[in-house]
Amino acid sequence: MSKRAAEDHANGGVSLKGGDRPEKRDLEDEVGEFEDEFEDEYESEDEILEAGVDGRPDAEREAEEKADAMDVDHQTFIVGRNKLKDNEVLAPDLSAYEMLHTLSTPWPCLSFDIIKDGLGDNRKSYPATMYAVAGTQAEHKREKENQLMIMKFSGLSRTERDQQEEDDSSDEEDEDSDPILESTSIPFTSATNRIRAHQTPASDSSRPPTTLTASMTEAGQVLIHDVTPHLASFDTPGTVITPQQNKPLSTLRMHKSEGYAVDWSPLISTGKLVTGDNNGSIFLTTRTAGEGWATDSRPFTGHTGSVEELQWSPSEKNVFASASSDGTIKVWDVRSKSRTAALSVQVSNTDVNVMSWSHQTTHLLASGADDGQWAVWDLRQWKPNTSSSSPSKPTPVASFNFHKEQITSVEWHPTDDSIVAVAAGDDTLTLWDLAVELDDEESKDTGGVTEVPPQLLFVHYMEKVKELHWHPQVPGTLVGTGEAFNVFKTISV
Template identity: 50%
Template sequence: MGTPKKRTQDEDHEHGRRNPVSAADDHMAEEDEGMGEFEDNFVDELEQDDEGEVIVDNDDDDDDDEDMDAEMENDEEEEEEVRVYLPGDELKEGEVLVADNSAYEMLHQLQVEWPCLSFDILRDNLGLMRKQFPMTSYIVAGSQAERAKDNKLYLMKMSDLHRTKHDNDDEMDEDSGDEDLDDDPVLEYKTVPHNGGVNRVRVMPHPESHIVASWSEYGKVHIWDLTQVVASLDTPGLTANVTKPLFNVDRHNKVEGFAMDWSSLGNKYRLLTGDCASKIFLTTLHSNTAFQTDALPFTGHESSIEDLQWSPAEESVFSSCSADGTIRVWDVRTKGKAQISWKAHDSDVNVISWNRLTDRLIASGSDSGEFSVWDLRTVASTAGTKGPQTPAASFNWHKKPITSIEWHPAESSMLAVAGADDQVTLWDLALERDAEEEPMMAANAAAAGAPKVEVPPQLLFIHQGQESVKEVHWHPQAPGVLVSTALSGFNVFKTINS
């Protein structure tokens, strides 16, 4: 379990440690306002040093052995202060959370000029199944600036993402071949002006061209060709000045929205967008010349469209979720009723993810903090019946709204889930409780100082340290690498069990 450890504030100072979140603040140089803040704002987790000495004052010749024993006892108590923290466990006065760096293969942090509450990972030509360090990743993100005119799309190239894992005893893995654990990654960026805050941004899944869609707070969806902007990150001297989008989706009539997804099958230049007035529109590139938005929307939901997902197996099929608590499956060949509709949660359904390896499974996250997995075979067979549908699996670990959910691109049973409770959790739904091992696991947890919190066996990892996490995405070409964004900035990480 990759949960943080708890350490008292005094002990934290004694050993030279810093809270991972505040460390990012400390690392920022006092630079000019603007995008200059990006440079070197990554922060490696500090190398742990558990060999701090306790200096005993022996000036008084009358000190006896009892005083020495007391000092040693206090030292042991300080060492016992380091223990596993799980959400729900109460922090004592003076305790702070410190990430267990031995649980991560890689952990880097990045703060930006303005919070970016949505982002997507750009496909590249650096190869699939990349596992070697250092790594490189490209992302596009949209800002939430204080003034509408200050908003931007950020195109970022993060390179020299080194392995940062340190063992608990501070000994480096000699077999890793990486001697640069503490080297800072390099960040290069380009910006594109954006009218209004960016509610959501999504990239067309194509490695050769970078077509990006952005939902503006002003009720318009913009489609951009950022191919040359991304290329300029790799080519010194190449400039790309993009000031206007290729196309604007105006059918939403200035109604704000958040839901958006590009097709990955058939014509990849197909974009679905859903708004807060419960309408879904389809925009398509026709004859490779111009985009066009259908005049008639898909209707049927009774409240705001929160998320959209194209089917990974059938090019004409997509799913939607809504604040009305339902999930629906549609066919673009008809603008009539949804093919399947069911009540998924008693609260808003904020996000959905369609499993690309097992296409009968859809995961959903709700405003109550519950997330569920639905088997479309079961849902379809009971469609139209009264009463709620039964999910294939359901979990109530998160205590605040689920803000992001995504299946692992290469492991059909693994999920990443983000919540407003400042957690990113990793799950393997193939795992089951082992009654024979439970007593041993409980004893080991107690010996490690773990709190008495019931942990589902499917919960692999808890990542914390960000404030108000909004989105998390698996890197499609670097297995196990995740990127998350929050009000406090970005994290790029890979756990030892992903």
């Protein structure tokens, strides 16, 4: 097990730091003798006030000030849209964050999942602790250095601003600490394209649940591991993980190409997952009574492109959805003997990379595409297929094209069905509030920045962000992965 302090500087934010402010001048030393340059031109105080403090008519001065204000608006820096100059860097506005940390791993982890723990729900105290699993993406020449990482993030404190504000009201909470990343790993010989975790309840209430992971590798295999002992080792000093505990419970080899789509059913506690590949095939794998794993020999087929994302319905145990590079999202019923989709909808003219099924309002589905557009769909408006070759084209409930690069991750807030988090190839992670609607008067007052939708709550800069997840037990907390892990909570959510 390795243990090291994490970097506490931010990799994101919304404010621009482009240099130092000019030093304030000492007016008392330089003002000298005051001369009234207007004393011969104006005879009374009223005339001076009418002309304005600078000697010009008010109308002329106000017109110039308005022009200057418009010029500033035109120069507003939009993160992800505008490009930084060579001598400019982005720095976070810490006043906008309740918590912000960056934690680095030996190799980038382009996919991860958060592990629900036994520390309690709705946690608001600091420093915070959380657990996660991730798969690395080592360089091709160093593939043998890849690993499945089981991680514990601890010492996640508030920003310094919040700590100072809380000092007078609480002596016990928010202890100052350095963020720490502890990890134990399982050796892999291939990079991980996607990883998802699943917990099965323990037969004995005094024991923790069993935590399983499914890793879709670059080699096209799906590896299923039991990482329960690895998670327990963080809180039991001296624990040694045996080679047997590092071995997969099962290695699934039914895919003929690599893939990026994996999901466990949240409604089947014993373990059932679907996996999809670049050939457009989707396979169903179920845990058997003898603790083995059985994969259906017949795949679900119908996509003409790669399967990019799979998600089970949060309310129907036999239903899952798939997103594809063919621009469609399909909804499937595992009981179908034909193995064809029940619904097929054309949601984009480009690749549909990601999607998210709302757990609060289960007829809502969000999608993110390669052209930077993300949208929200009402599944009640989707009609059953009349022809598998001609998918329907309903209208989205909402659609946004703020991002100009591909959408790499999208996820609904776990308890608020109006909040959505989106990650994109423009190095930004954005938060959106779908409940915001502007009337005609409000829509006129946009501060001159017409490219920013009113539903956009927050923009976090994060280098090469690939995937994000809300923490289900620490309200409002987001974890994102790219070049490093970012753990943050904004004051707006």
